[in-house]
Amino acid sequence: MPSTKCEGHEMLYAELDKYINSVKDQPGVLINVLHRAQELFGYLSEETQQYVAEKLNLPLSQVYGVVTFYNFFSTKPKGKHQVKVCLGTACYVKGADRVLERLKEELGVELDEPTKDGNFSIHAVRCLGACSMAPVVLVGERDFYGKVTPDEVSKIINKYKEE
Ligand code: FES
Incomplete structure (x- = not known):
């Protein structure tokens, strides 16, 4: 050991x-x-x-x-809140890459690395099966956000910030 x-x-x-x-x-x-x-x-x-x-x-x-x-194994620690940005085709053409860039700016991290306080990490994922809501962001396992614009990113993140 x-x-x-x-x-x-x-x-x-x-x-x-x-x-x-x-x-x-x-x-x-x-x-x-x-x-x-x-x-x-x-x-x-x-x-x-x-x-x-x-x-x-x-x-x-x-x-x-x-x-x-296997992509279910991770070699880096994940944040308490995992923010997944769909980069599937439908989301990509609706500007998911700009949402992702804003998220990285907002949290000051690159993909798959946790923020300093360990509260967040950002991950790129494939189609989440909600293309009609493109571009889609999923926080944790259940909180779906649809038709997300870069300007909405900070509002979403703020919901999960520690008191
Ligand atoms: S491509 Fe993003 S939900 Fe389908």
């Missing part, structure tokens, strides 16, 4: 160990372990990938290959 970890972190690694031991001999173990690790840590840091590789006796390159192949 990495030695520089705080107590909470160590507990998460202990949890991960428990899981690894319970599934070690099953087929498809790597993907399952990575899922569990992401559930515990929120994302898969290099350190976590290294840890999983060692525990499963696999080369790090194999672990890294799987992590980068």
